[in-house]
Amino acid sequence: MDNQIPREEGLDHSIALLKEGYNFILNRSQSMQSDIFETRILGKKAICMIGEEAAALFYDENKFQRNGAAPNRVVQTLFGKNSVQTLDGEEHRHRKEMLMSMMNPEEIEKLVEIVKMEWEHSIDQWAQMEQIVLYEEMKKLLCKAAFKWVGYPLHEDDVKVITKGIAAMFETPAVLGPTHWIGRSARNQIEKKIEGLIQEARNKQIMFSENTVLHKFAFYKDSNGNLMDGETVAVEVLNMLRPIVAIAIYMNFTVLALHNFPHEKEKLRNYSDYSQLFVQEVRRYYPFFPFVAAKVKTNFTWNGYKFEKGTLTLLDLYGTNHDPNIWGQPNEFKPERFARWKGSPFSFIPQGGGDYNNGHRCAGEWITIEVMKGSLDYLVKRLEYEIPEQDLSFNMDDIPSIPQSKIILKNVRRSL
């Protein structure tokens, strides 16, 4: 028997989506008491879903496709044209294989070591300063590390401008007005630079070290056996650089968690395995990506609900990570819950769900966790700092959400 998907009345709810941000789907799911509902966004019908069962459905590539699902403003800033995020089927699998080829333990370890070196340099600089804005400093630190890791260390003079450009790509997709255009123009400029480097490497004018992202991607053949066009290579190199810099957002929330839950520090100092649980809880508890979007690939029925080909469908990532059916007391910060977590690919999805190689799950999830753990070690064991009076609140309608003060630290110094 067919069921009617619960429907939100009204012509369009795009403004409510901007106003309610991370809570848009969660609020409606709770008031309609349903894990699925229909609404209208940008003048079109959209299905919203939340929870583990919904995530398993959403990641079934026979039922949903990515091509044509993301709004142009997101493609022009966050993803880049023809990026892996917009591909489906065999073409997606082949491209993802290239990205995942960098996600082995040796490469991850290499990146973490570079990040640690950058922490060492940064602490020396911070110790000379009265105070630092952690978010700004972390973006620079991670940007330097990311460029070294991909095989093109930045000149110190370029760090500020390049960091600003890369950050604009993840800070502006959901912002209206001129700020959004800063993200677009930054992407165009940096893509062009990387494209130039790729061309020079292919013409043998410069050489990248083997086993680096730049070397591998420059000479990777597409599924037809041809080198990828330079623009696409640049887009995928940025798909590695940009999100490494974005880990700065999680580092801000990590410091906030240490500040708001000070008893956690003792556990982190005393139990070596606790940092994994802590980092997982930071990624579950705090907002980052609100939802992911796909389009229904072909008509089908699920739990009696009809899905029509072409319908925009949003899966709530933040809401699923706060679903009381999965997480007891979801609004409490409790890292220990991850000692009991069974590891379902659909219940804990801050960086998407499903399979890494065959689906769209975040290629850099392992990198994110390890870079956070390496940095957490500095924050808890190797650094001392004070957090002066400031506005540490964060808004659920800013996407991405970052504490208002971006976290000011005073008297940063090495622990004795």
Ligand code: HEM
């Ligand atoms: C995809 C979140 C870090 C590379 C994604 C997706 C999310 C996400 C939500 C989409 C999943 C989907 O479409 O179903 C995050 C967050 C990060 C992060 C919150 C924290 C900073 C990274 C890092 C890298 C990375 C460090 C690489 C070094 C990618 C790539 C995709 C992706 C290439 C596209 C995968 C595909 O479409 O197959 N990420 N990510 N991300 N992420 Fe991340």
